[in-house]
Amino acid sequence: MIQHGLPTIDQAWTAQQLERNLSRVLNTGVCNKVLDALKSPNADFQVIAEMLKGDPYVATRVVGIANMVRRRDGVAIQSIQRAVQVLGLRQVSNLMLSVMLTGPLLSAEGQLPRRKDLWRWVIACGVANNYIASQLGQQTDDNPDHLVGGLILGLGAIVLWAGLGQAYHRVLGARLRPMSLNRREMMDLNVIHTQVSLWTLEAMGCPDVMGEGLRALLAGGRDETYLRYRCVEVLGARIAGLDASDASAWLADGLPRLGIDQKHVENDLGVLRSELRQIGKIFEVDLGSWESQQAFHQKIMVESGQALASLIIDHLTMQESLGISES
Template sequence: MANGGPRDLISTDEKVFSLPKVYFELQAALNDPDKTFQDIGEIISYDTALTARLLKIVNSSFYGFPSRIETVSHAISIIGMNQLTDLALATLVIYQFKGVPNTLFNMEKFWRHSMACGVAARSIAEIRGEKNIERFYLAGILHDIGRLVILKKEPEVARETLMQSRDKKENIYLSERDQLGFDHADVGGELLEAWQLPPRLVEAVRYHHQPQNAREFYLDTVIIHTADYIVHVLHVGSDADYSEPQLYPKSWEVIGISPDDFEFMRDKVNQQYEGIVKMFFQ
């Protein structure tokens, strides 16, 4: 059984739970008013693997641009610097944790669920006309990242929580609270805070099971919570839960999605989800 709180799981293994240097270089460049999108493109281009993955994404059905994008600088000029940086972070995290073994649950299914949640959150944000919709994709990708930390640091506890969730047919976060006193959302929030990611991203991940507790970024949190619920209901992607999460009663009212929007979003999620998954698992 783990001692202490969620922060202790992060601080005891900083090397494992750290981001690649390229991300911090990107953040520094974004915060420098003298940097141009060519400068950002040059930083990304030093990482050839990241460059290839990003160009693959921006040329996929996920974006549906009419002509092929050949360079990162071109992609930035169309998508925007902040948006491409968020997309880069999502891509970096997936590959950073992709080597976690399938000891307790299927990691491909875990990432499929995370990607589906990201696509659903992005679709909700797009329907609402939110700015920088990639931040919602990023939050969706990262919403369950705390599970991987628990699996890495407390594998026996992770096993016990999965067994309890299965036996009681309860959501995994409830089993985690029973076993640990906190859940993967708490751990995910601590990890993103340690990575010095934006507070709105930290809060959306930390409270995605309890959006009513979000203080500053209530809407972002409700969107991620609702996206998580939607992909469970639509069975788009799959994860280790043995019961569907409960939807926050005010979700539809807060995000302003109508039944017609939901039908449109379902089709869009299915289409974009298949496109993004193929790039990572084929």
């Protein structure tokens, strides 16, 4: 039954929520300036790096993901200039979009329950998409495109959570069950998070190619693109420890149709969950006092590279990093 008293959730509502929430977390003026500069064929690494320093929140994540990409080198990246060189301008653009789009969850007002499992699933979709890409022989090293492609699948859920608060918490229920989330959303909200994700990309002016998986999921067909991204959502649930039995049963049918051995995936779950911990720690940050720390932003920027490198190297437990237990 559709909940009474809720706003009409459409493209205009989505754009309004995105703007309202991002302004509480990010310096949107700097972010948009950087994104515009990245569109130029003459964009320069050093210029982009200097511009990124104007928004320490985004800059710290650029440094953090650069360390993730080059973690096999064993040398920590501690400057925004080096991070931009390592990632490349196209990857920096994609990463900025992903950080800006995941910002609303961290900026939502109030201490709403069920925040951790939703956040965990969204990040796990990024991990899952990157893993499936590697299994299909696609380039994943030094390339965060697949991580971003997975993250955007859950953006609509993030926007709904941030914009509706307790009303969306009731949709999620006592424990997030990604396998049945679309059905619960349609019953209570008359819209699903996948559609809101696509509206979010449009509000951000993102390239059409970024919405390929979302459009396939909305079409509900059974072609290879639909199967690929449905596997990403379900494997994300499995990695995050949600809907374990239902997810395993679905993957037993879906993964072989993509040419991927499910037993191999099950054997890799430990590695994938470790990846979830690492990426989760990069993005998960308490922003409650961020706005009140304007005077310390430059200091935070200077120290961010070293701090994030330590977080990546440190062997944190799942409970310490994302507030859950691996048992």
